[in-house]
Amino acid sequence: MSSNSNYKAGRHFLQIPGPSNVPDSVLRAMAKPVIDHRGPEFPALTQSILEKLKPVFNTQSNVFIYPASGTGGWECALLNCLSPGDKVLAFETGHFATLWKDVAEKLGLHILWMPGDWRHGINPMLVQEKLTEDSNYEIKAVLAVHTETSTGVTSRIGEIRQAMDAAKHPALFMVDAVSSLACTEYQHDDWGVDVTVSASQKGLMLPPGLSFNAVSELALERAAENQGMHSYWRWDAMLEHNQRGYFPYTPSTNLLYGLEEALNLLHREGLDNVYARHSRFAAATRAALAGWELENVCLNPAEFCNSTTAVMMPEGYDADDLREDILSRFDMSLGTGLGRLKGLVFRIGHLGDFNELMLMGTLSGVEMGLKLGDVPHRTGGVQQAMDALIGS
């Protein structure tokens, strides 16, 4: 490598809402030599991972692991259970809900699309209303994004399930928990979720490259009846091979090494402590926003989000200019505004392998950036976050 006058000393602050910072021990685990994925050692790795992964989803059902991004996990859930022409109910809670809807459309599904303002989660009453209207049970699945990474709004999955039950509707319930898993307690079984889609690069503290589907018995049955024309994502093949500790095609061995180490770290801390930590950092971040007198994108306190906080820029100021200034001056990456929020918001990721002082470095970088960029705000957000953290 040639010398670089732009060399930055110290650690980069990766405070986008994922990929999140990866613990050193996870990076080191990934650097172990590859082993034979058909050899006798492999099933112990597979089984150890699946056993440690299920409590993260709070499920007794099957969790399938794919060499893919979260986007692949969306396609996997839809292709296994649904057929072209099937109707699905989906909600515009933000950019990723919209992208999942776009995938569903490309797969030939018919989307009943409920517009939203990108500042609220899914309204459970609307779910109940739409399902009750659908007396012929034409809707085959309800799609919900748990934590909208683009807005920092968390939909109330348990209440949506209650609404589905109240409507006595047989649609499958599919949830994107990409940004919430291992940051917020997630109850795949108790919430009656049929398919939970997630990925490696957020609360699981891994580099991107693995995607997950947690799958209820009902969803497995629907998949068995469904003769969809696909192959890579088929749950039946995954299940059959996983039961022997193998995979139907070459798995991402080194990302699996990393996953095992990440799960060890999560369980060592204790999942309840992991969730409490994320919740504390999210609250301190909101305290900083209040101190700066900047507005949270998320309007409903019941929908605040443990993983990320999206911040409205004062009118007339560009969020991406601020982000660029902060990156070049303080070597910190913040999340960009996505879709209709482009330029209007920046997002602070506070998820994954993250602690108090990393949070304070992050919030200090934001406050100094606001000051250097002459963005209207009140000084004191950093102070208020510290007060929140130490409970004074």
Add this chain to the structure above:
Amino acid sequence: MSSNSNYKAGRHFLQIPGPSNVPDSVLRAMAKPVIDHRGPEFPALTQSILEKLKPVFNTQSNVFIYPASGTGGWECALLNCLSPGDKVLAFETGHFATLWKDVAEKLGLHILWMPGDWRHGINPMLVQEKLTEDSNYEIKAVLAVHTETSTGVTSRIGEIRQAMDAAKHPALFMVDAVSSLACTEYQHDDWGVDVTVSASQKGLMLPPGLSFNAVSELALERAAENQGMHSYWRWDAMLEHNQRGYFPYTPSTNLLYGLEEALNLLHREGLDNVYARHSRFAAATRAALAGWELENVCLNPAEFCNSTTAVMMPEGYDADDLREDILSRFDMSLGTGLGRLKGLVFRIGHLGDFNELMLMGTLSGVEMGLKLGDVPHRTGGVQQAMDALIGS
């Protein structure tokens, strides 16, 4: 980790025909912290990789990189260009050719399947004959596996292209180069291949988790006309984002770090030297087989393979018993017989990050295993391999 009385000192010999051994510098590159895949640094990584990757395929066309296994790359090629009901011509050269055919069937394609004996590559004359018979151009694609990992037989892709040209047939030419790429010279452009499918874990010396499609202009045009119901694999989205140095969804950042380092290593050695090295090791392995008086699965010298050599067991002896003995006694993984060759053959992988003394360790392990297992053979294969290596 608890203590383990089965602890094995020294390096494991991973001599399956891929995943292959990963260079330490590639493992270290993968252990770098994750960066923002939407940030300003990312395009330089993407562009550096694509620039260094194209000479490995010998192409000026686009190479697309997916977070997926090679199996995903097969599906990607088929879904982009073909529609359910389309006819494809495919050849039973071995286990992986059969698996690709199975994927094509699941996608609703109509397969014209040419049976084979798993000991020969594709007969170019048969290609010409079948395409000439197809005067209505119903065949939309010809599928060929370059190096059959299950048999160590390499089909002559250039000659197959000539046969297609002689038949003046417009079918697309799709080639699986998973096990050959970066082991044997591969000529995507000169051979007129429309889609080359490959993966990270063989000659590219990476862990598994990335898949590639190199795509001709003609294939891109066919894809643009094709309204297939899929989303994850779409070339158009990949092309559009890659042109700006990004990806349409979260890429496997750390595997991309590893890929850049692996490409640096290949180009530092020089691709011609890489191919010559693989060819020399393959020839030395065949010299060992001759010394042992054991039979190569591959019967045609024009179809010998640089990546792997599949060895016929003497009748009445189980190849997997031998493999298990060698693994427990010498900590070396050899490839199992796949499909109809189960138990009948073992496979020696000699690809990737591999040198003379690693090869000699490998062949010595096989010879000692044969002796300890009382498998009929002549002593002296190791000696003949050394003679082949030093040219005496």
